[in-house]
Structures are given as C-alpha cells and as structure tokens.
Amino acid sequence: MSEAPSARPARIRVLLPDQLQRLAKLEREVTVTVGGPVTQRTVLDALEASFPALRGTIRDHAGRRRPKVRIFACNEDVSHNPPDEPLPKAIASGAEPLFVLGAISGG
Amino acid sequence: MSGVRILVGTRKGAFILSADGNRKHWTVDGPHFAGWEVYHLKGSPADPNRIYASQTSSWFGQIIQRSSDGGRTWEQPGIDPADIPKIDEVQEDGSMPAPAPSLFAYDTSAETGKPLTTHRWYDGTPHPWEFARVWHLEPSLDDPDTVYAGVEDAALFKSTDGGQSWQELAGLRGHGSGTEWDPGAGGLCLHTILLDRQNPDRMYVAISSAGAFRTDDAGQTWRPINQGLVSEQIPNPTAEIGHCVHNLAMHPSRPDVLFMQKHWDVMRSDDGGDAWHEVSGNLPSDFGFPIAVHAHEPETVYVVPIESDSLHYPPEGKLRVYRSRGGGHEWEPLTRGLPQEHCYVNILRDAMSVDTLDQCGIYFGTTGGQVYASPDGGDHWTAIVRDLPAVLSVEVQTLP
Numbered sequence: 005m006s007e008a009p010s011a012r013p014a015r016i017r018v019l020l021p022d023q024l025q026r027l028a029k030l031e032r033e034v035t036v037t038v039g040g041p042v043t044q045r046t047v048l049d050a051l052e053a054s055f056p057a058l059r060g061t062i063r064d065h066a067g068r069r070r071p072k073v074r075i076f077a078c079n080e081d082v083s084h085n086p087p088d089e090p091l092p093k094a095i096a097s098g099a100e101p102l103f104v105l106g107a108i109s110g111g
Numbered sequence: 112m113s114g115v116r117i118l119v120g121t122r123k124g125a126f127i128l129s130a131d132g133n134r135k136h137w138t139v140d141g142p143h144f145a146g147w148e149v150y151h152l153k154g155s156p157a158d159p160n161r162i163y164a165s166q167t168s169s170w171f172g173q174i175i176q177r178s179s180d181g182g183r184t185w186e187q188p189g190i191d192p193a194d195i196p197k198i199d200e201v202q203e204d205g206s207m208p209a210p211a212p213s214l215f216a217y218d219t220s221a222e223t224g225k226p227l228t229t230h231r232w233y234d235g236t237p238h239p240w241e242f243a244r245v246w247h248l249e250p251s252l253d254d255p256d257t258v259y260a261g262v263e264d265a266a267l268f269k270s271t272d273g274g275q276s277w278q279e280l281a282g283l284r285g286h287g288s289g290t291e292w293d294p295g296a297g298g299l300c301l302h303t304i305l306l307d308r309q310n311p312d313r314m315y316v317a318i319s320s321a322g323a324f325r326t327d328d329a330g331q332t333w334r335p336i337n338q339g340l341v342s343e344q345i346p347n348p349t350a351e352i353g354h355c356v357h358n359l360a361m362h363p364s365r366p367d368v369l370f371m372q373k374h375w376d377v378m379r380s381d382d383g384g385d386a387w388h389e390v391s392g393n394l395p396s397d398f399g400f401p402i403a404v405h406a407h408e409p410e411t412v413y414v415v416p417i418e419s420d421s422l423h424y425p426p427e428g429k430l431r432v433y434r435s436r437g438g439g440h441e442w443e444p445l446t447r448g449l450p451q452e453h454c455y456v457n458i459l460r461d462a463m464s465v466d467t468l469d470q471c472g473i474y475f476g477t478t479g480g481q482v483y484a485s486p487d488g489g490d491h492w493t494a495i496v497r498d499l500p501a502v503l504s505v506e507v508q509t510l511p
Contacts, residue, residue: 065216
C-alpha cells in the first residue's frame with residue numbers, strides 16, 4: 005500500500021473543495037511537487053507553499069488538520085493517520101489524486 | 112456627486128450596493144467570497160477605498176480580506192502573489208515552508224495577559240478559550256492600516272499593518288472577570304466596538320453575554336460598565352458581569368451618550384457608560400438586536416423590536432423600525448414600504464447603519480435576504496434587494 009520515499013520529485017495531484025477553489029482562485033484539481041517522502045504533511049506543505057491563500061484553511065495555523073476537514077487517498081480516509089506516514093503509491097505516482105474535502109455536516 | 116456604498120455581509124458571501132446621493136437607483140455587486148460566511152465588512156473612515164472583511168467558515172477557518180479600491184478587488188493581507196515561493200526553490204533544499212503565523216492568537220504571556228485559560232461554558236463549567244471567528248472589524252478613525260477585531264471566543268485584537276498581523280489587547284480578558292464570562296446563544300462573542308472621535312484613548316466594546324466594557328487608556332486596561340442594567344435571566348439581575356448586551360450606538364458629536372439594545376431593554380447612558388437607565392418606553396417589545404443613531408440628530412435613535420428571545424421575528428408579523436426623536440422613552444413606528452403582515456425575519460445586531468448625507472439615510476438587512484433603505488431618516492422604505500442570503504451585517508459608507 006505504501007512505498008518508500010522517492011528520490012525524484014513527485015508530482016502530486018490534489019482535489020480541493022469548492023470553497024477553497026474559490027478562495028485561492030484554483031481549479032478543482034491542482035498539482036504540486038514534493039521532493040522527499042510523499043506524506044500528508046509534505047503534500048500539504050507543498051500545497052500551502054504553492055498557494056499561500058490556502059494557509060490556515062486545511063490545517064490551522066499550528067499545523068493541525070481542521071476538525072471538519074477530511075483527507076482521502078485511494079478511497080481510504082487517511083485523515084487520522086500520522087501526518088508523516090507515506091501515502092499510497094498511486095498518490096505518489098500521480099495516478100490517483102489526494103482528495104481534500106469538507107465534512108458533510110449540514111450543507 | 113456624493114453617493115453611498117452599502118457593504119453587506121451574508122451567510123454565503125458579501126455584496127456591495129451602490130447609489131448616487133439620490134439613493135434611488137442601485138447597482139448590486141457580488142457575491143464576493145461566494146459560499147463563505149461574511150460576518151462583517153467595514154470601510155476605513157480615513158480612506159473609504161480601504162475596506163476590511165471577515166470571511167469565515169466552520170470548516171476552513173478565518174480569513175481576513177482587504178480591499179484598497181473600494182471593494183472592486185480583494186487580497187488576503189500578507190499573501191502577496193509576489194511572495195509565493197517558486198516550487199523548485201522550496202524543493203531544492205527539502206525545507207518546509209515557514210508556517211503562517213496564527214492570525215488570532217490569544218495572549219498568554221505573563222507580562223501582558225494575566226493569561227486566562229478558561230471562561231464559563233453554557234453549563235457553568237470552565238471552558239478553554241478557543242478562537243472561532245471574527246464578528247466585527249472596526250477600522251481606526253485616522254489610520255487606514257489600523258483596525259480592531261472583535262472575536263469569538265470574546266477578545267479584542269488590533270492590527271497596525273493593514274490586517275496582516277494581529278495582537279490581542281489582553282487587558283480586556285485579563286481585567287478580572289474573564290473567567291465568569293458566559294457565551295450567549297450565538298457564542299461568546301465580542302461583537303461591538305465603538306471608538307471615541309474626541310478621545311482616542313477611549314473605546315467601548317460589548318460582549319454576549321458578559322456586558323459592556325470601557326477603556327480610557329487605548330485598550331491597555333478595561334473595566335465593566337454595566338451599572339443600571341437589569342437582566343432577569345441571570346441569577347443576580349444587577350450583577351456587574353453577565354448581561355447579554357446586543358449592540359451599542361453613539362453619535363460622534365456626543366461620545367458620552369451611549370444607547371444600548373440589550374437582550375431585553377433599550378438603555379441609555381449619559382456618562383460614558385458609568386450608569387445606564389432604561390428608555391424602552393412604549394416599544395411593542397424591548398427585545399431586539401441593532402440600535403443606531405441618526406447622523407445629524409444625536410437624540411434620534413432607531414431600533415427594530417423583535418418579539419422575544421425564543422421568537423426571533425417581529426411582533427405581529429409586522430416589520431417596523433421604531434424611531435425616538437427624544438433619545439428614548441417615546442417611540443414611533445416607521446412602516447411605509449415595510450411588510451406589515453406575514454413577516455417573520457430577524458434583523459441581526461450589525462445589520463443596521465446610517466449614512467451621513469444631508470438627509471440621513473438608514474439601512475438594514477434581514478435574515479430573509481432583504482436590504483431596506485430609507486433616504487429620509489426612516490419615513491419611507493424600499494427594498495434595494497430582496498433575495499440575498501441571510502444578511503449578517505450592513506455597513507454604509509458615504510462617499511464624497
């Protein structure tokens with residue numbers, strides 16, 4: 005399921021929820037480059053570096069995932085996984101996107 | 112020709128309504144920040160092109176937006192496109208981007224904060240302070256880059272760099288009663304900030320449901336100003352702390368005269384809040400949220416009576432603004448152009464404002480999405496728009 009860190013920079017696809025697309029003026033899918041291990045932390049770091057308007061929105065300003073934000077990889081909820089745990093190979097290869105979404109709670 | 116610009120915050124974005132001084136023909140611009148709650152927008156008195164907005168989401172946190180061109184374009188202070196690092200630069204050394212500083216971090220320093228760790232929760236138990244959102248933004252009277260923010264959980268913050276960084280004025284939470292503050296139905300929110308044009312060191316804030324507070328040293332120290340308030344809903348109705356103040360209003364020419372819409376009761380103080388007395392008079396209900404003062408008549412006051420705290424709609428289904436020309440006690444209903452049957456909307460605390468044109472205009476927004484305007488001090492009303500998302504705030508800028 006997971007893979008060792010890649011030596012080559014990885015191009016990671018990320019799907020964003022509507023509100024964040026509007027905030028940062030982005031399409032639903034964006035691509036970011038991760039140089040080291042492909043983990044939630046490195047992908048979100050790269051995302052925030054590329055699109056600073058997203059800082060503080062998926063993770064709060066202390067770096068904690070916001071309670072109503074969930075993150076899926078290959079149809080698996082990885083929101084509660086350790087942030088430094090490698091993401092699945094299909095994410096690291098760009099075959100599948102990392103899916104960031106707001107929890108469905110009241111519309 | 113002079114004109115007005117109405118800044119409307121709603122549950123699903125912001126709108127800007129503009130007209131010339133006749134206030135008959137309006138343009139509607141928006142939604143800005145579509146899909147996000149916009150609790151409040153307000154323009155700088157020192158530069159009307161500078162506008163601040165509180166964009167917030169229970170999911171994605173608090174965003175501060177700033178415009179320098181009257182609301183045509185917006186930016187997040189501190190996030191300049193030129194500052195965006197190139198991806199290659201970030202990746203070459205493997206370093207992580209510097210985390211953005213917390214926008215609204217409570218002061219926990221021993222030096223300045225007398226740091227508080229808890230306030231009271233709904234059930235009376237201690238509860239940690241947790242930032243939720245900015246309810247109100249109050250730009251400085253003379254510096255476009257200085258702005259105050261009233262937040263939930265209740266605290267007052269100040270920015271002197273155009274909203275990029277914020278520092279808590281911790282003397283408010285730390286003055287001694289903070290551990291006794293209870294949240295109101297909408298949360299423990301600091302929702303009202305009044306600046307004294309004649310005394311830059313004096314400022315007033317109101318907190319639901321802690322009460323009203325005043326500083327006389329530019330925010331360093333604070334004291335509660337709730338003497339004369341009577342709230343039957345709390346164990347000690349005349350307690351110093353615990354009153355659910357909904358809104359305060361002041362005429363700039365008489366900053367010692369304050370008007371208050373409390374949870375129940377419309378109140379008045381003639382001594383900067385040292386003592387209050389009730390001026391509800393003949394109102395059909397003295398429950399309500401906003402209160403406003405005529406731009407040129409310091410004794411002319413407006414409220415919108417609401418049936419009760421459980422029935423958040425106008426009495427008898429009739430939307431009526433009440434005006435007192437004598438600073439309270441005697442009130443007249445203003446109904447021309449407002450629905451007088453089957454009306455069950457609410458008007459929230461920051462959703463009424465006045466312009467300063469020669470013939471004072473008054474404006475309010477409803478939870479039903481209407482924004483009503485009266486260009487003649489309340490005698491006649493028309494709806495500028497009828498179908499916006501629920502309106503959270505209405506602020507008016509009078510343009511040269």
